[in-house]
Amino acid sequence: MFLTLASGLVLSGLVLAQIQGETTGLLPTEPSNVPLGTRYVVEFSEAGSAKFRTRDGSMNTDGFYQSVAQETNITTKPALNFTSSIFHGASFDLANESTAADLEEIKALPGVVNIWPVATVYASPQIESTGVANFSQWSPHVLTRVNEAHGLGYDGEGIIIAVVDSGIDYLHPSLGGGFGEGFKVQSGWDFVGDNYTISSPDVLFPDDDPIDCLGHGTHVAGIAASSNNNLPGVAPSATLRAYKVFGCSDGTTEDVIALAFIRAFEDGADIITASLGSSQGFPEVLSALVVTRIASQGTFTSVAAGNSGARGPFYSSSLGNGYGGLAVGSVQSTQEVAYSVVAKSTSGDSRTIVYLDASANNWNLTGVFPAHIPANPPDICSLEVPWDGALPVDTIAVLPRGRAGLCGSGGTWQIMDSALIDKATWVFLYNWENKTYERPSRVLYRDGQPVGFASINYDDGIWLNNQSLSGENVTFELKYDPTAAVGVDYFTNMINDFSSWGPTLDMRLKPEISAPGESKIHLAENDAHEVLNWLAGGQILSTWPISKGSWAVLSGTSMATPYLAGVAALYYQSTGGRSTLDSNPAQVAHTRLVSSGSSVLHHNGSTTLQAHVGQAGAGLIDALKVVSYNTSISPANIHLNDTDHFTGEHTITITNSGPGPVTYSIGHESGPASMTMNPVNWVGQDPILKTEFGQAIANLSVSELTVPAGGKASFDVVFTAPTDIDASLLPIYGGFIHIVGDNGEALKATYLGVYGSLYNAKTWELERGVPVFFGAGGYGDTFEDGRVFDLSRATPEVYYNLLWATREHSFDLVASEWNESDWAYPQVAGKNNWFGSLQFYDALNEIYYPYPFKYYPRTLTTFQGAVSSNYSDGTPILNGKYRILGRALKTYGESGNPQDWQFRLSNWFIVGNNNTTNTTTSAPLNSRLEAASS
Secondary structure: OOOOOOOOEEOOOOOOOOOOOOOOOOOOOOOOOOOOOOEEEEEEOHHHHHHOEOOOOOEOOHHHHHHHHHHOOOOEEEEEEEEOOOOEEEEEEEOOOOOHHHHHHHHOOOOEEEEEEOOEEEOOOOOOOOOOOOEEEOOOHHHHOHHHHHHOOOOOOOOEEEEEEOOOOOOOHHHOOOEOOOOOEEEEEEOOOOOOOOOOOOOOOOEOOOOOOOOHHHHHHHHHHOEOOOOEOOOOOOEEEEEEOOOOOOOEEHHHHHHHHHHHHHOOOOEEEEOOOOOOOOOOOHHHHHHHHHHHOOOEEEEEOOOOHHHOOOOOOOHHHOOOOEEEEEEEOOEEEEEEEEEEEOOOOEEEEEEEEOOOOOOOOOEEEEEEOOOOOOOHHHOOOOOOOOOOOOOEEEEEOOOOHHHOOOOOHHHHHHHOOOOOOEEEEEOOOOOOOOOOOOOOOOOOOOOEEEEEOHHHHHHHHHHHHOOOOEEEEEOOOOOOOEEEEOOOOEEOOOOOOOOOOOOOOOOOEEEEOOOOOOOOOOOOHHHHHHHOOOOEEEEOOHHHOOEEEEOOHHHHHHHHHHHHHHHHHHHOOHHHOOOOHHHHHHHHHHHOOEOOEOOOOOOOOEOOHHHHOOOEOOHHHHHHOOEEEEOOEEEEEOOOOOOOEEEEEEEEOOOOOEEEEEEEEEOOEEEOEOOOOOEOOOOOEEOOOOOOEEEEOOOEEEEOOOEEEEEEEEEEOOOOOOHHHOEEEEEEEEEEEOOOOEEEEEEEEEOOOHHHOOOOOHHHOOOEEEOOOOOOOEOOOOEEEOOOOOOOEEEEEOOOOEEEEEEEEEEOOOOHHHOOOOOOOOEOOEEEEEEEEEOOOOEEEEOOEEEEOOOOOEEEEEEEEEEOOOOEOOOEEEEEEEEEEOOOOOOOOHHHEEEEEOOOEEEOOOOOOOOOOOOOOOHHHHHHHO
């Protein structure tokens, strides 16, 4: 069986668990996201674009399909047409038997400049968190100072935000209550239809009604622009446009995403936001290319960095890797969503009590409900409940949090939940002494579990218990209102551990800035069940389809991304609109937002260790700086690259648009370093941050600079990379150049580099004999020279891992005497001792995987598969003497240079029998050799 975890477009899935080097299939929290296999997209060259047009000169794609029909034997089924100045091309499906050679043939057609596989795209699961301490009216806007920007009158009015997602429930009162001119959701388009499913991507139901039936897009829209007075979005008066790319079920395709971006751009949106992305990390894939071109035309894009922080560095999102697009990380806000009830005792006393439900939602109860408070109850972790049968469904049980028996010292919430199955519908568990607020975590797995499962703090629990011990009865007054959230303070602002790491594979800083995405995963000691809770809950409260309850709490970079879109809207409003800015207003806004960042902490809970710039970028967005500062700087990002391509000299320009001169102090701050690799070549999944070494030196041309009113001034920075670290581990270093004016305005430029060579990063552990070539016996059956294979009965197998991303890797069949001097690219069957790329057969799923694979990310997964009896182009492998050539292109490598590949040759083997003649010294045995000798 061939097992693979391939790249696709994922937004915010977190793996549950994975062991390095373990052979494993697809993980349940991370959709397969493999390229569809039959769906591809081509871009036309300049000449092709001029050719493929109608008589009136407008773009079309008919000419391309005519070329395919006339000049090849390939059968295509048209999918989507791209007829834009941004991208002129077409997506199409190929027959299942089509091969890699067919793709090369299409790419070679006159008028075609490139071809890509189309990946699948999924919306994000949600993630849960826990927290502690005091409460107030909940708002994510205090930490970012969006509330202060609102106080200055900035609300996004007049700015258009396009949301590329699952649509928007525009009937929601907080999203305008209608659709069309005069409503908040002004327009949009449904590219797929409600009944669209990823299992039938060629069956589309497009229409002009982008109503959301999935939910994700409605949540995103509310974060950006909800007009609810209690829970306002970042830009509550901004206009929205909805571009729906999901049906009522999860999953879509990359070409649909690209088409939606292009439509939003052509419709004139000021800002496009998309909480979508992938792990590919290559800026030249379709989605990133479209973002690059849209940003270059002046339209601001905010894109999720991704929720793959558990995968370690160099795992940035492809959609966010576009040049000029803003990739957004996720920061834990200081507040977590909670709700309150009023407890009233027959003694006449009353008390407002804050509770945190496991779902992070408001209990769906309105009215007065009796409390059941047992005296001296047994520890619930012993699975004993101090009452018989089930409590009435309108009764709220109050119990102390357990800590004995099965729960262990960590006080496992799941055990307590299980003890209450069929015993209580609503439960308050009061926490231990000296612990205040903490959100319970549990998995919902059967009927009968409590509907409401919430914690309250110790003092409130003791008050309730004392009232009961005094003979008093207690009732709770509740009102269902999801917008009436209060906030409990939660540590301080820190980067979320799930937020994906950069940099990109061409060494650019991504993510560049972060925003509230909430959720800090808490794993109770010795509690495996807690891990499963990554799928249930979250900490950004926002709008949700009315049919699904109107309000929901989710978290992830999905939520941080529209937050940045809202801040961009406030900025455009503060300038009088993007048309008032320079020739590229998107770049101006991009620089403005990134330079405002304030430092955030590492996710390990330290109160002093800063987050790494490779995961947090410039830190947390500061909206007040964005809308009010007279100072601006450029650039806000400084890319130092790796050692081979180190660029150490940079110039920073300060602009002072204020009424008087400003003197700026200029300083350097080193951030922590982290090791990309561990000593056994795997990328570290939770990089340890180091401050005692790995610090760059920055020599500033000045330490102080005065800029006149309305003027500009520049200074130079010369960086020296650190040398006190092991370059083979690819340490990532970074920091900030601070610019602080005597007018009280402070900005910074963020830099990042790698000490070491990305070119030398190993996709395969060649020195350990990987890839490994096995005989028909499978794992452990490494075959010697001369092994004979009857392909009708048994075939060789290949085992390998992918420790580093590669633009292309493949397994090919070559002559037994092949060597590197035979290398040529592109390969031609029958020439240079090369016969063809192989395909592997997954017997379990009855799927063929044809090589080569392109734009492939590193994975934790290992691969093992049996060679098919056919080449990837479908022709049979005939008798002969062969080797298998494994090849993986290095970062920055050129395909035509054999030194730029990692090569791994198998021992030679025979297809046929022991009398089979050597393919290179006797008469040819197959059509490929005949072609070579003709």
